[in-house]
Amino acid sequence: MSGHSKWNNIKRKKEKTDGAKAKIFTKIGRELAVAVKEGGGPDPASNSRLKDCIAKAKAANVPNDNIDRIIKKAAGDGDTTKYEDITYEGYGPSxxxxxxxxxxxxxxxxxxxxxxxxxxxxxxxxxxGCVSFLFEKKGVIVIEKEGRDEDRVMEDCLEAGASDFQADEDVFEVYTEADDFSAVREALEDKGYEFVSAEIEMVPSTYTTLADEDTATKMQRLLDALEDNDDVQNVWHNWDNPDAESEE
Incomplete structure (x- = not known):
């Protein structure tokens, strides 16, 4: 299972400007609000969807005060905004x-x-349905590699119930079945692990390489435009971009 394309996207997001960081905070804030309203209230102990969102927010370095404020606002009567969850599928260049x-x-x-x-x-x-059959819903947890023993981390992850474990150049990527994600994440949190990211993702079963530079540029611009839109929460794709490292 190849995850490096996704990890490069995470790094690109982490290294963007403060303005881009604020946009990421806004997107996660919207997700938190929806989790409160549709997942069963403001208590993460009884709202697993909210609990997962809080973990995602913390991995993205959203301040605790922001998280608490969003949850309180969403739980109050004053916030009447209703968000609809809509997924679009399509084809990029090539x-x-x-x-x-x-x-x-x-x-x-x-x-x-x-x-x-x-x-x-x-x-x-x-x-x-035109492309979703090419993806599988998986829990993906990314852990900083620096200062950690690979064998020990792998043992902890598999013991926690992970289905797959990979060591990248900078990080460990931990994969779980979608239904096991929350339990695995909590087990690793209990062992003292902090995450670069932790969320349910659409992981491609096959990847597409773009050999033509112009086509690759268009593909990157499509992804940037989508991710820059406030209504877009996540963009998943099967582009295997070998140049992503050097672009950062």
Whole structure:
């Protein structure tokens, strides 16, 4: 299972400007609010969806005060904004499979924006199910490698219930079945681990390489445009970009 393409995307996000960081905080804040309203209230002990979102927020370095404020606001009567969870599927340049997960309060606006991005950068929006069969929903936990013994980390992860473990150049990537994600993450937290990221992801079963530089540039611009949109929560794709390291 190849995860390096995803990890490079994480690094790109981590190293972006403060403005981009604020955008990431906004997206996670929206996710927290929806988790409170639809997952069963403001108590993470009884709301597993919220518990997972809080872990994701902390991995993204969202301050605890921000997290608490968002949860309190979402639990109050004053916040009447309703977000709809809509997933779009399509093809980037040269048939790269792309899944776009959104939380929106205006589905017409979001659909128009997403379609525009695909059209502008040489892709096309498809129908539901057109590419999702190329992905598998997995829990993915990323742990900083520095100062840790690989054998010990692997043993802890497998003992916690992980289904796969990989050592990258800078990090350990821990994969779980989607249903086991929360339990594995909590078991590792109990062992004192902190995470670079921890969330349910759509992991590709096959990857597509773009040999042409112009096509690769269009693909990157498509991803950047999608991720820059406030309604877009996650963008999953099967582009295997060997140049991602050098671009950072």
């Amino acid at each position: 048939g790269v499979a792309v899944i776009v997960e959104t939380l929106t309060d205006n589905r017409n606006r979001t659909a128009a924006d997403v379609r525009h991005y695909f059209d502008k950068f040489g892709g096309n929006l498809g129908t539901t």
